[in-house]
Amino acid sequence: MDKLSTVMAVEQAVKQRSLGEGSGHDWWHIDRVRNMALHLASEEKADAYVTELAALLHDVDDWKFSENPAELPEVKHIMAEALVPEKLQERIATIIHETSFKGAGVQTPISSIESACVQDADRLDAIGAIGVARAFAFGGAKQRPLFEPEIAPENHDDFAAYQQNGGHTINHFYEKLLLLKDRMQTKTGKLMAFERHAFMEVYLERFMAEWNGDA
Numbered sequence: 535m536d537k538l539s540t541v542m543a544v545e546q547a548v549k550q551r552s553l554g555e556g557s558g559h560d561w562w563h564i565d566r567v568r569n570m571a572l573h574l575a576s577e578e579k580a581d582a583y584v585t586e587l588a589a590l591l592h593d594v595d596d597w598k599f600s601e602n603p604a605e606l607p608e609v610k611h612i613m614a615e616a617l618v619p620e621k622l623q624e625r626i627a628t629i630i631h632e633t634s635f636k637g638a639g640v641q642t643p644i645s646s647i648e649s650a651c652v653q654d655a656d657r658l659d660a661i662g663a664i665g666v667a668r669a670f671a672f673g674g675a676k677q678r679p680l681f682e683p684e685i686a687p688e689n690h691d692d693f694a695a696y697q698q699n700g701g702h703t704i705n706h707f708y709e710k711l712l713l714l715k716d717r718m719q720t721k722t723g724k725l726m727a728f729e730r731h732a733f734m735e736v737y738l739e740r741f742m743a744e745w746n747g748d749a
């Protein structure tokens with residue numbers, strides 16, 4: 535298969551699995567991440583083909599839905615069907631493992647420029663106006679309250695503690711979303727995160743003012 539046919543086969547398989555998903559990990563999240571990752575890749579002179587395939591596949595076996603995120607079974611199945619060569623499959627698997635946020639106190643280093651582009655693109659989609667929408671969509675899908683004033687945010691030092699956390703959605707801003715701007719890997723990503731971050735701060739201020747009846 536040529537590169538275009540492979541991308542199209544992977545895109546179709548991912549789209550079929552993710553259309554209509556209700557926790558903010560639907561097809562349009564994948565499509566936005568793919569487009570942003572390709573934009574970052576062109577700025578950073580990263581390999582567009584590897585970046586696009588990894589971006590398309592990055593959430594298929596995410597720990598939030600998959601029974602076996604370490605092995606990436608669905609990702610491997612899709613890549614095999616699309617005849618992605620073995621060596622490239624390994625590169626893509628590495629990028630996917632490096633992409634996810636794993637807790638406020640856990641570093642998520644990247645080992646390639648393509649990985650930087652996918653990680654930044656995924657994180658940009660978790661902040662700003664879209665990020666606010668996705669956070670509450672995820673919280674709703676998990677039956678989490680919007681806010682519980684008595685439950686303070688936590689700093690998770692390991693991935694397992696972060697995964698087990700079931701707090702309210704406003705805490706998620708302090709436990710993850712507001713930390714992302716300082717963890718961007720690419721120059722373009724950093725610039726874009728700055729503005730999206732500022733929007734979230736205004737949003738949270740307004741949320742609290744309305745919560746307290748001050749606005």
Ligand code: ADP
Pocket residue numbers: 558559593596598633634635656659660665668669670672673699701702703706
């Ligand atoms: P990552 O792999 O880095 O978690 P995803 O693409 O899976 O990135 O995006 C995670 C999305 O789910 C984010 O938009 C985030 O706001 C939302 N999310 C994750 N955990 C929570 C939570 N505890 N409360 C609210 N939203 C959450």
Ligand code: NI
Pocket residue numbers: 563567592593656
């Ligand atoms: Ni994602």
